[in-house]
Amino acid sequence: MSWMSPWIEGIGILDSAPAWVLAALSLIVIYIFIVVPCAALISYLDRKLTADFQARVGPNQAGPAGIFQPLVDGLKLLQKQPRDPVSWREAAWLSVHTMALYSTVAVLPLGSAVLLVDTDMSAFLPFWSALVLALGTMLLGFSQSGVPGWFGGIRVAAQTLAGAFPALIALLCSGVAAGGFRWSLLAAAQGTSPLQWTAFANPFQFLAFAVFVVSGLVTLGIPPMDAPFSSTDTHGGVSSGLWGRRYILFRLGRFYGFFLWSVIAVTIFLGAWSLPFGGSDYLREQGYLRLLQTLELLWLLLKTLLLMILVIWAARVNPRTRVDQVTDFAWTVLSPFALLALIGASVVVAWGYFQ
Amino acid sequence: MRGSVFSTLVAYLKDVLWALRSVWGSCLTAVPYLFGSGDLHREVTELYPDPISSKTPDDLPAKSRGFLFNDIDRCSGCRECEKICPARCIRIEAEPAADESKIWISVFDVDFSKCVFCGICVEVCGPNSLRHTREFEGASYSNNEMVTRFGRGWVSPEQRKKWAAMRRQIEEEDGVRS
Numbered sequence: 001m002s003w004m005s006p007w008i009e010g011i012g013i014l015d016s017a018p019a020w021v022l023a024a025l026s027l028i029v030i031y032i033f034i035v036v037p038c039a040a041l042i043s044y045l046d047r048k049l050t051a052d053f054q055a056r057v058g059p060n061q062a063g064p065a066g067i068f069q070p071l072v073d074g075l076k077l078l079q080k081q082p083r084d085p086v087s088w089r090e091a092a093w094l095s096v097h098t099m100a101l102y103s104t105v106a107v108l109p110l111g112s113a114v115l116l117v118d119t120d121m122s123a124f125l126p127f128w129s130a131l132v133l134a135l136g137t138m139l140l141g142f143s144q145s146g147v148p149g150w151f152g153g154i155r156v157a158a159q160t161l162a163g164a165f166p167a168l169i170a171l172l173c174s175g176v177a178a179g180g181f182r183w184s185l186l187a188a189a190q191g192t193s194p195l196q197w198t199a200f201a202n203p204f205q206f207l208a209f210a211v212f213v214v215s216g217l218v219t220l221g222i223p224p225m226d227a228p229f230s231s232t233d234t235h236g237g238v239s240s241g242l243w244g245r246r247y248i249l250f251r252l253g254r255f256y257g258f259f260l261w262s263v264i265a266v267t268i269f270l271g272a273w274s275l276p277f278g279g280s281d282y283l284r285e286q287g288y289l290r291l292l293q294t295l296e297l298l299w300l301l302l303k304t305l306l307l308m309i310l311v312i313w314a315a316r317v318n319p320r321t322r323v324d325q326v327t328d329f330a331w332t333v334l335s336p337f338a339l340l341a342l343i344g345a346s347v348v349v350a351w352g353y354f355q
Numbered sequence: 356m357r358g359s360v361f362s363t364l365v366a367y368l369k370d371v372l373w374a375l376r377s378v379w380g381s382c383l384t385a386v387p388y389l390f391g392s393g394d395l396h397r398e399v400t401e402l403y404p405d406p407i408s409s410k411t412p413d414d415l416p417a418k419s420r421g422f423l424f425n426d427i428d429r430c431s432g433c434r435e436c437e438k439i440c441p442a443r444c445i446r447i448e449a450e451p452a453a454d455e456s457k458i459w460i461s462v463f464d465v466d467f468s469k470c471v472f473c474g475i476c477v478e479v480c481g482p483n484s485l486r487h488t489r490e491f492e493g494a495s496y497s498n499n500e501m502v503t504r505f506g507r508g509w510v511s512p513e514q515r516k517k518w519a520a521m522r523r524q525i526e527e528e529d530g531v532r533s
Contacts, residue, residue, distance in 0.1 A: 053385045055399045317381040333371060 027105045035105070038301065039255040040070035042308055049309070050316045080244035089143030094246070096136035097253050104129035104260060109183040109267045111296035112280060123171055123181040126264050127164060130219050133257055134160035137221075140250075141228075141238035152237025155228035155323045156221060162330035163218030163225075166211050169338035173208035173345040174198050174268040187272035192280070199269040204344030209269040211338045213311065216261035218330045220254075223315035227323040229254070262304045262311075270307070273300040412489035420472045420487040423465050425505040429484035432458035436476035436485055444469035445476060450510065453521045461509045467493055468501035 044059070044067060051058025059066030086094065107117050107125040117125065134156055141153025175181045177198050178189035190197050199209035217225045228237045236242075239250050266272065273296040274280050283292040321329070358366070387395045412421070432449035448462035477485050495501055510518075 049389070051398075053388050055388060055395070055397065057398050057400055057402065060402075313385065314378060314382055317385045318378055333374075337371075 023106070027102050030105050030108065030110070031102065034110070034297075034301070035256055035259060036252070038259055038305070039252060040074075042255065042259075042305065042312075043070045043073075045305075045309060046312050046316075049312060053316055074248060077244055077248050087143050089139050090246075093136045093140035093143065094249070096132060096139065097249060100129050100132040100136060101253060101256055104256075108260065108263055109187070109272070110263075110300060111273045111293050112184065112187065112284075115183050118183050120180060120182055122183045123175065123186060123264070123268060126260055127168060127171075129260060130216075130257060131160060131164065133220070133253060137228075137238050137253075140242075144238070144241040146235075146240060148235040148240045149238055152228045152234050152240070155234075156238060158327050159221055159225065159228060159323065159330075160219050162327040163215045163220075163334070165215075166330060166334035166338040167215035167219055169335070169342050170208040170212035170215065171268065173205060173338075173341050174212075176342070176345050176349050177201060177205060178268075183267060183272075186268050187274060190271045190274065192271065192274045192276055192278055194271065197269065197271040202345070202348050204341045204348060205269070207337060208341040208345060209265070211334050211341060212269065213261075213265050213307070215330060215334050215338070216265065217311065217315075218326055218334070220257035220261060222254075222258045222261075222311065224318050224320045225326050227320060227326060230320055232320075258308065258311075259304070262307045263300065266300060266303045266307060270303055273297070275299055412491070415489050415491075419489060419491075420474050420477075421489045421491045422467060422487070422493060422503070423470070423476070424486055424488045425463055425465070426484040426486075427460060427463065427505050427507060429482045430460055430463065430505075431482050431484075432460045433481055435479045435481065439475050439479050441473060441475065442469045442471050448506070448509075450515075451518075451522075453518045454525070459507060459510060461506050463505040464502050465505070466498075466502045468498045 047069065048058045048066075050056075059069035062068040062072040104125065107122065107129070109115060109122070138153040138157045141149045141151075141156060144150065144152075171181075174186060178186045180186070186198075194200060198205050200206060216222070221228050228234065229239060230237065234240070239247065242250050275283070275295055276299075280292065280296060283289075283295070390396075415421075432447065434447050434449070437445045437447045444466040446462060446464045446466070447460065449458050449460045451457070452459035472487075474487065477487060480486075493501065
C-alpha cells in the first residue's frame with residue numbers, strides 16, 4: 001500500500017484500517033473516480049463526434065450542449081425493472097464480469113507511484129482480463145433465450161481467440177525492447193519525448209504498436225470490429241436480452257475493456273506516464289509526490305483518451321467488419337505482421353546489444 | 356493457374372496496402388465535417404419539437420401524405436378504400452338513405468394507429484372525397500384517440516322507418532307515373 005500513503009496521510013482516519021480494506025477501497029475509488037467518468041466522457045465525445053461526421057446535431061437536451069447525456073442515460077437505465085430472475089449462466093456472467101472488472105483495476109498502471117501490482121507478469125494480466133471478460137460474455141450470450149445471443153456468444157469466443165495471438169506477439173515486441181514486462185521497467189525504457197517512445201523507436205515497434213491496438217479491437221470487440229455486439233447484425237447479439245442495471249454493467253464492461261487496452265497501449269508503446277520535459281524526475285526530487293501522482297495520472301489519461309478518440313474516429317467512418325472477416329483478418333494479416341514486428345524488433349535489440 | 360510465391364506475396368501486400376489506404380481515406384473524408392466551414396459543417400437535421408420547428412405544413416413537399424380527410428358530403432360509401440386498405444384501418448358502415456341514389460354513411464372510421472399512409476385509398480376513391488391533409492402531428496396517449504371519425508352517426512329506428520315510408524312513396528309515385 002506504499003503508493004497510497006501520500007493520499008492517506010492527510011486524511012488520518014484510515015491509517016489504522018487493515019490493508020485489505022484499503023485495497024478494496026482504492027479499487028472502488030479508482031473505478032468510480034477514473035473509469036466511470038472516463039466512460040461518460042468518451043461516450044459523450046463519441047456521440048458528438050459521430051453526429052458531426054454525419055451532419056447531425058447529437059445530444060443537446062441534457063445540460064449545456066448535452067454534456068449530462070451519459071448521466072441521464074445511466075439514471076434512465078437504473079430505474080428500469082429487471083424482467084426475469086437471473087439464470088445460472090447469467091449469474092456466472094455477472095460474477096465473472098464483476099470479478100474481471102474489479103480485479104483488473106488493481107493491474108491498471110496509473111502512474112509511477114500508483115502501481116498496485118508491479119511484477120514480472122504485469123503486462124500479461126490484461127490478457128487474462130480480456131479472456132475472462134470474453135468468457136463471461138460468451139456465457140451471457142448462451143444464457144439468452146434466442147439465436148442472436150447464442151451466435152453472439154460463439155462469435156465473441158472466436159474473435160477473442162483470433163485477436164489474442166497477435167496482441168500477445170505485439171506485447172512481446174515492447175517487452176523485448178524494455179527487457180521485461182514490469183510496468184515500471186516498460187515505462188523506464190521510454191524517454192519523455194515522443195521520439196524516445198517505444199512506438200517511434202523503430203519501424204518494427206511502430207508496426208507492433210499498430211498491431212497491438214487493432215488486435216485489441218478484435219479481442220474485445222470494439223467498433224468497428226464489434227459484430228458480436230452490433231444491433232444491426234444480430235439484434236444486439238450477446239446483449240439482446242439485457243437492459244436496466246445489467247445493461248449498464250455490460251456497457252461499463254465493454255468500455256472498461258477498451259479503456260484498459262488503451263491504457264496498456266499507451267503504457268507500453270506511447271511513453272507511459274512520464275511527464276514531458278523531465279517533469280516527473282523534477283517533481284520526485286522536489287518531493288511533491290501528490291502533485292506528481294495527479295499530473296502523471298492526468299497526462300496518462302489524456303494520452304489514453306486521445307488514442308481512444310482516434311480509434312473511435314476510424315470506427316465511425318468505416319463500416320463494421322463482418323465477424324468471419326474479422327477472424328480472417330486477425331489470423332492472416334495481424335498475426336504475420338506481428339511476427340514480422342517481433343523478428344525485426346529482436347534484431348534491432350540484438351544489434352544494439354552487440355554494438 | 357497458381358502464381359509463384361513471390362507474386363502471391365505481392366498481391367497480399369497490395370491488399371493490405373489497399374485496406375490501409377481505404378481506412379485512412381475514409382478517416383480523411385470525415386475531417387471537413389468536423390473542422391470545415393460551409394455546407395459540410397452545417398447540420399442538416401433540425402431540432403424537433405422544441406424549439407417549434409420553423410417548418411409549417413405549407414413547407415412540406417407537394418405530394419407529402421399527412422392524415423386522411425374524408426369529405427362526407429361527397430363520399431358515395433362505395434367501400435373501395437376499405438377493401439383496398441392493406442392495413443385494414445378504415446371501417447365503413449352505410450345504408451340506403453331516403454333516396455336510392457343517396458347513401459347514409461353512418462360510420463367512416465380511420466384508425467391512424469394502424470394506417471401506414473400508403474395513399475392507395477386516395478387513389479381508388481371514385482368521388483375524390485378522401486384525400487391527404489398536410490397535418491402530421493398526431494401523438495396521443497391512447498389508441499382510441501388515434502381513430503378519426505368522419506361518419507354521420509348511426510341512424511335511429513324512427514328515422515329508418517321515415518326513410519322507408521319516403522322510399523315507398525317515391526316508388527308508388529313512380530308506379531303511378533309509369
